[in-house]
Amino acid sequence: MLFQDREDAGRQLARALVKYRSRHPVILALPRGGVPVAAEVAERLEAPLDLVIVRKIGVPMQPELAMGAVVDGTQPLIVRNQDVIELAGVSEDAFDAVCKEELAEIERRRERYLGDRVRSEIKGQTAIIVDDGIATGATTLAAIRALRKRGPKELVLAVPVAPLESLQRLHGEVDAIVCLDTPRDFGAIGYYYRDFLQVGDEEVIAILKRFPARKMATPAS
Numbered sequence: 001m002l003f004q005d006r007e008d009a010g011r012q013l014a015r016a017l018v019k020y021r022s023r024h025p026v027i028l029a030l031p032r033g034g035v036p037v038a039a040e041v042a043e044r045l046e047a048p049l050d051l052v053i054v055r056k057i058g059v060p061m062q063p064e065l066a067m068g069a070v071v072d073g074t075q076p077l078i079v080r081n082q083d084v085i086e087l088a089g090v091s092e093d094a095f096d097a098v099c100k101e102e103l104a105e106i107e108r109r110r111e112r113y114l115g116d117r118v119r120s121e122i123k124g125q126t127a128i129i130v131d132d133g134i135a136t137g138a139t140t141l142a143a144i145r146a147l148r149k150r151g152p153k154e155l156v157l158a159v160p161v162a163p164l165e166s167l168q169r170l171h172g173e174v175d176a177i178v179c180l181d182t183p184r185d186f187g188a189i190g191y192y193y194r195d196f197l198q199v200g201d202e203e204v205i206a207i208l209k210r211f212p213a214r215k216m217a218t219p220a221s
Helices: 006-016 020-023 034-045 082-088 092-114 138-148 164-173 200-211
Strands: 026-030 047-052 054-059 062-071 077-080 128-130 155-159 176-181
Touching: 006 020, 006 092, 006 155, 006 176, 020 034, 020 128, 034 047, 034 128, 034 200, 047 200, 054 092, 054 138, 062 082, 062 092, 062 138, 062 200, 077 082, 082 164, 092 200, 128 138, 138 155, 164 176
Parallel strands: 026 047, 026 128, 128 155, 155 176
Antiparallel strands: 054 062, 062 077
């Protein structure tokens, strides 16, 4: 499956998620790439849109390789990929140094994107996490575990594309997974988009303005 762009992927994903509309979900995007996808889902499901800000902790000499991830919060949640840490020979000090850098970037993004915006209530709600795709799943796992701590009634992971092995590792962490394509030879997320240009800060801010924070509907018991 090849998506035209993130908006196209979001529209297709929204069609697969339409059954959740009656559950009054909250849509949680992983910035930056997940925001245009999630916006299409939120619009179709008439749901509020919020962010879960998560950053990959990359191996110092190979930053694309995730040795962990960290998620925004009152007490930031850190998930470690111990196999990668040991394989790459990364010391505790080196891990902490990269983690500190990513926490600073999380702080910058929170201030830039959200400011004093009222955050969506997650407790007791159906929460749908949306990204533009999953590779290893390290950042996705961190986001899932951080959101689970906020007590959602139901936690759903929704992405346009991901390798099957990554989804299998995440299966026990969520209540449901919706994924449109699980190619055997995955490669990289960008391979499945004709237009995969980087999403900038201004685009994220503009999208959030289209979805002002609002009071959640009370979920049915």
